[in-house]
Amino acid sequence: MDPDIALFVDIVREGSLAGAARLWRLSPAMVSKRIARLENRLRVRLLHRTTRRLAPTAAGAAFHAEVAPLVAGLRAAEARVTKIGEGPGGPLRVSAPTSFGRLWIAPHLPAFLDRYPAIRLRLDLTDDFVDMIDGGIDLAVRITASPPAGLGSHRLADNRRILCASPAYLAKAGTPRTIEDLASHALLAAQGQFPWRLTGATVNGKSLVETQSSEVVRELVLGGAGVALRSLWDVGDALADERLVRVLPDHEGSAAVGIWAVHASAAPPAAVPALLDHLRDAWRGAAWMR
Known part of the structure; x- marks a missing residue:
């Protein structure tokens, strides 16, 4: 995997040089230098950089669309190999509804991160259905009757x-x-x-x-x-x-609505099934799971 291309993918995913620098444990100056090196090699400007915002150029967006799935696939392959000896690692970005994430995901993350210290987790809580590809989301927890077509999905629990x-x-x-x-x-x-x-x-x-x-x-x-x-x-x-x-106990919300895990890749990074297994174990025995 070309490290400069992987770094570019993470810059777009994080939305800033500083965010990618923290992820890679580099200085922002070094990140900027490496992206400039990649742009020189490709002979095209990939990013618009100002003091307030960062966004891909048209060429950068097209390049990102091509290379991001390749980088994700290579990382998933590396994670599956290293899982045998060291367990899953690398960046893991998760999106979840605000209340559910605060009550039923966040409290169980310390034990998960203690078990898998090589995972670099980002948790975004929002009640909007974010675009997983554009948002660089590895795993989304969604409460819905119909998870989006074309994505991997698993019903985790009913939502009474x-x-x-x-x-x-x-x-x-x-x-x-x-x-x-x-x-x-x-x-x-x-x-x-x-x-x-x-x-x-x-x-x-x-x-x-x-x-x-x-x-x-x-x-x-x-x-x-x-x-x-x-x-x-x-x-x-x-x-x-x-x-x-x-009130009116003979009437409940539609049983079609469930709590779903959704991921964009057919072969998600090893951190995704690791987190799902951890959450299933943590929720086992909760009254709302019965």
Whole structure:
């Protein structure tokens, strides 16, 4: 593998010379020198570099599209070989939904990194579905009914979602007895979460509070603002200690929605299955997995 080409791929992936320098444990000046050497060899400018931003030129973007899969393939092959003696290593970039990543991925990463110290992990938490190729994402955890076609995908777990509210809200507003009763209640959902597709019913509505954050919705329902459709992995603890109670228990979110692991490569780096195995073991026994 040409190290300067691999470095170029990592610069585009990290979005900065400094980010790639940290990854490669080089000085930014050395990274810049090596990219200049590659540009001189290819006789083309690959990167637009300013004090505020870095972006590939048209030629650089075309070159990256050609070489990035090759670099990823070579790294995957190297990782599979070294796994026999040393375990997986190298860069691993993971994307996950904000709440799920904070609650169910981040707490289990210290043990994973202790086990595989050669892995250089980056975890991006976002509720947007980022483009895995453009974003240089090795592994994405997505909560969806239909993972994107053309990518490797594995269903990690079901994603049971239930209607819930706080006892204080129900004492004030009354307990809905039918789906139709929800029309007279304050409903809580992040943007894009309506309609609620439930077993035997579909609920359209307008959230009492407009927000892009699912975590804000969680705090609102805990605070007694209304009724929400929440995942058991998110509110299981609040149900257990009765800060929340189920509403209309005969209706749940569609069983088609699951927690999926998605990767772009047919042969992902060895760090990907290592992390998935680690997370499966860590989640085993969690109440929401049953």
